[in-house]
Amino acid sequence: xxxxxxxxxxxxxxxxxxxxxxxxxxxxxxxxxxxxxxxxxxxxxxxxxxxxxxxxxxxxxxxxxxxxxxxxxxxxxxxxxxxxxxxxxxxxxxxxxxxxxxxxxxxxxxxxxxxxxxxxxxxxxxxxxxxxxxxxxxxxxxxxxxxxxxxxxxxxxxxxxxxxxxxxxxxxxxxxxxxxxxxxxxxxxxxxxxxxxxxxxxxxxxxxxxxxxxxxxxxxxxxxxxxxxxxxxxxxxxxxxxxxxxxxxxxxxxxxxxxxxxxxxxxxxxxxxxxxxxxxxxxxxxxxxxxxxxxxxxxxxxxxxxxxxxxxxxxxxxxxxxxxxxxxxxxxxxxxxxxxxxxxxxxxxxxxxxxxxxxxxxxxxxxxxxxxxxxxxxxxxxxxxxxxxxxxxxxxxxxxxxxxxxxxxxxxxxxxxxxxxxxxxxxxxxxxxxxxxxxxxxxxxxxxxxxxxxxxxxxxxxxxxxxxxxxxx
Numbered sequence: 001x002x003x004x005x006x007x008x009x010x011x012x013x014x015x016x017x018x019x020x021x022x023x024x025x026x027x028x029x030x031x032x033x034x035x036x037x038x039x040x041x042x043x044x045x046x047x048x049x050x051x052x053x054x055x056x057x058x059x060x061x062x063x064x065x066x067x068x069x070x071x072x073x074x075x076x077x078x079x080x081x082x083x084x085x086x087x088x089x090x091x092x093x094x095x096x097x098x099x100x101x102x103x104x105x106x107x108x109x110x111x112x113x114x115x116x117x118x119x120x121x122x123x124x125x126x127x128x129x130x131x132x133x134x135x136x137x138x139x140x141x142x143x144x145x146x147x148x149x150x151x152x153x154x155x156x157x158x159x160x161x162x163x164x165x166x167x168x169x170x171x172x173x174x175x176x177x178x179x180x181x182x183x184x185x186x187x188x189x190x191x192x193x194x195x196x197x198x199x200x201x202x203x204x205x206x207x208x209x210x211x212x213x214x215x216x217x218x219x220x221x222x223x224x225x226x227x228x229x230x231x232x233x234x235x236x237x238x239x240x241x242x243x244x245x246x247x248x249x250x251x252x253x254x255x256x257x258x259x260x261x262x263x264x265x266x267x268x269x270x271x272x273x274x275x276x277x278x279x280x281x282x283x284x285x286x287x288x289x290x291x292x293x294x295x296x297x298x299x300x301x302x303x304x305x306x307x308x309x310x311x312x313x314x315x316x317x318x319x320x321x322x323x324x325x326x327x328x329x330x331x332x333x334x335x336x337x338x339x340x341x342x343x344x345x346x347x348x349x350x351x352x353x354x355x356x357x358x359x360x361x362x363x364x365x366x367x368x369x370x371x372x373x374x375x376x377x378x379x380x381x382x383x384x385x386x387x388x389x390x391x392x393x394x395x396x397x398x399x400x401x402x403x404x405x406x407x408x409x410x411x412x413x414x415x416x417x418x419x420x421x422x423x424x425x426x427x428x429x430x431x432x433x434x435x436x437x438x439x440x441x442x443x444x445x446x447x448x449x450x451x452x453x454x455x456x457x458x459x460x461x462x463x464x465x466x467x468x469x470x471x472x473x
Contacts, residue, residue, distance in 0.1 A: 074159070
């Protein structure tokens with residue numbers, strides 16, 4: 001059998017001067033699979049007005065830098081803090097967004113009555129942070145409200161500010177828009193003669209348009225995108241962005257993450273409108289931690305697991321506040337989540353919020369038929385990784401090759417090597433059994449093109465074990 005021709009990149013075949021000439025070829029140097037670094041990009045609102053900051057991606061390493069750049073207590077600052085707390089080693093980037101010019105800030109109130117008949121305290125819990133204010137005998141409602149507002153404002157990293165007047169504390173979100181409408185606020189009065197009544201946050205309107213920031217992120221190549229929003233319009237824009245950058249032409253494959261602290265029905269309804277294998281929603285009903293911070297923590301946990309096939313079950317969302325017992329998802333409710341495109345979070349030992357099973361919002365195929373093809377988040381992450389590994393191998397081995405009758409077999413050999421190595425890592429399986437399906441052939445219309453079919457049997461997660469105990473007497 002004739003051996004393949006040896007080609008040179010730098011030594012021309014026309015040399016006539018005697019000598020011994022050598023060039024270096026690194027195309028065969030890499031024999032391993034590529035790493036799977038997961039970079040997180042947070043798209044969130046800021047409160048600063050630094051010229052040129054908005055819509056420019058910045059890598060961030062700590063919360064204090066984020067506070068200085070984006071405004072202390074802003075969405076961007078708090079989401080950075082939540083990400084780093086959940087995974088200090090996250091490769092973290094931020095896409096800052098200015099508030100909408102027509103945005104309106106959400107507000108809420110706490111109304112105090114007095115005077116106090118004895119010493120005690122009042123407690124305000126906002127965004128999962130508890131602020132206790134001492135109350136002295138004879139303190140009036142005005143005095144109590146002013147002290148409570150001062151206590152809230154002393155928590156400088158909160159996403160809200162407080163102002164007191166005539167016994168009423170008014171809370172205002174730092175960022176304008178709808179996100180703060182979901183902020184949890186509660187109060188308690190532990191002084192005789194004093195009452196405290198809280199209203200829910202409301203009135204936040206008009207989030208910034210995600211289209212421009214996402215356009216700025218198209219070339220970024222980040223694997224995980226996180227947004228603070230929990231509404232159809234911005235998440236539909238995110239879905240469109242993910243479809244574009246993850247497509248076969250762009251090949252910057254990514255997933256989108258958001259979270260809800262609202263109701264199960266609202267979360268499943270929203271997930272159904274998106275129905276995307278590239279989007280995942282975490283649900284922690286009534287957690288005091290704002291939804292945007294839950295999303296950041298969820299994304300941080302996803303980025304921590306670089307093995308794309310390994311399930312995220314039981315991993316903790318560090319820093320996320322457990323919801324009240326009455327609001328925690330029952331087993332039936334968790335099953336409802338998992339059948340309707342929502343990732344449920346539960347409270348495990350030690351009052352830690354943890355992932356039950358990370359799934360995507362994809363539940364039905366384009367014909368509306370129930371489809372489990374993209375149920376688990378590990379499936380799309382595995383397929384993205386195999387595509388990356390195959391592409392890297394072909395780019396390394398065949399950067400300037402000719403297409404002859406020998407080429408398809410050589411390309412097939414390299415693809416097979418990628419699959420076998422992925423099988424060793426338990427990312428795919430049954431490579432040998434599917435060997436006949438690995439086809440590399442010349443295109444029938446384009447003489448300069450090779451086509452390949454690569455059977456990819458992804459390794460599934462061990463999510464369910466069922467056993468039967470047979471009683472023997």
